[in-house]
Amino acid sequence: MRILQKRTLVLMFLSVAMVFPACQSGKKKDKGGKEEPTATKPRIEKEELEKDVKEFVYPLPTSFEVTEMLNRIGAAYILTLSNSTENVDKYLTEKKQALNLGVYGADLSYASTYNQKQQTMDFMEVSKKLIDALNISGALPADIVDQIEQNEDNKDQLVRIITNTFYDTYEYLNANGRGAVSMLVLAGSWVEALYITTNISENTYQNKEMVKIVMKQKASLNKLLELMNIHKDDPNVQEVIQQLSPLAKVYNMVEENAISEDQMDIIIEETRKVRSSFVE
Template identity: 45%
Template sequence: MNAKMLKGLFFVAVVALSVAASSCGNKKAENKDKTLNKDEVVKDVIKYPIPTPAEIAKALNDAKAPFIFSLCNPVEKVDLYITDRDKALNLGVYGANLSYSSTYGMKQETLNYLKVSKVLIDELQISTRFNAAFAERVERNIDNKDSLTVIISNSFFDTYAFLQNNGKDYLSILVMTGSWVEGLYTTVQIAISTPKNGVFLKVIANQKRTLDKLLELMDQNKESKNVEDSMSLLFPIKKAYETVNDENLTKEQFEAIASAVIRVRQSIVM
């Protein structure tokens, strides 16, 4: 997979839920052609503006990026997350980890990240009919990566719709933030460890636009103190991207972005 194909693919969504710039009612879905599959209908209704972590993990896998288990947030840390803000941010982190491990066929890691994701979903009271059987579906299809991708993608859409319909938009922003930071962190670390990292540097450079979009969404929801605080959390990364004007990163630009991302990610996972 070349850099052009990878540009728009990055960890900026979540396993447990997705985030969109705006929400629409259910009437549009009711009017859609019933022959369309569920993913097509839901994407059309909620104007899904960003790729799912399953899409991104596949892109990294196709680009022959290695699976590095140590990059993921340890599942043992789940008990450290007490506030809704920390739970939501780390649901995004664990969601990215879940897609990462499942795409690479890491069965035990997938089950481990499934377990902690479900813990945070339950504690945040994100209850949908789909999520009620989410763990069972994943476990039943653990040997089928294609089925897992569909199952995980359906979970994004169902949970996002639940949050939008229940006045919890701010939670989707927080989970998106955690997922995006984790994805950027993962890609930065892969770029550091890969001698021929040109493709990954271009992917990282193109996240300047994604960050601008994320900050725009957060600005629209900053009446939530948790969102406002999380928005401030991203400012060091924003500053590191200030001199980036195209997809060709200099060594100094990459080092500045990497340093900022590592610090921000650490503040999220603790």
């Protein structure tokens, strides 16, 4: 995405949602006619804008970033953790299609990170089917499948293509007034990435690196819920917010660099429950 497009999106969302307090300052006249700061009128500084662009246009860690961490610590690829591609035809509502576009996006990133060529293509195919069902095919380059096939032996380039496609889909949804759908896609991707993370080992709590990965998702969950609250009037978004709330409650009880085994067990179970409701 071009920098100008990113800045336009940030400015648009900042003016509507005021989600970056650090960028929010303005002026109003006091009784003496002088202007004083107020929190109701946004004033965007160039430095703050540049700092926020990346995390706002795609405010959560990508599913690739999570699975790359798993790859780095030596966690094996387990195909059965991903949502079966055979399930795609049973997703008939916009909500299910959007959630599982996110789920399959995470599964696709998971497969590509581990250089699973056939699985990568399979997840790309079902993702494309959901994109068509949601009528957002304009977000994808016409030659996306050809790009993937031509680079199937180039892991770095393959991951770059897939990640850019996911970014572009998110941007397209927002640019076309379908922000609620984009929130469902993000929720599906976030839940699936955490589900993979918490189920890739039989004893997650005993793996220090895995624990670090799980704990890092606290901030991204809070950011996700913050953004979803912008679209809370949408019943589908509101339902997902409610599903994620118990998980957020546990996460927000976790102190920095400290998590109990009981808390980890609850996070694993709550993630399983939410994920199950998404893919059923």
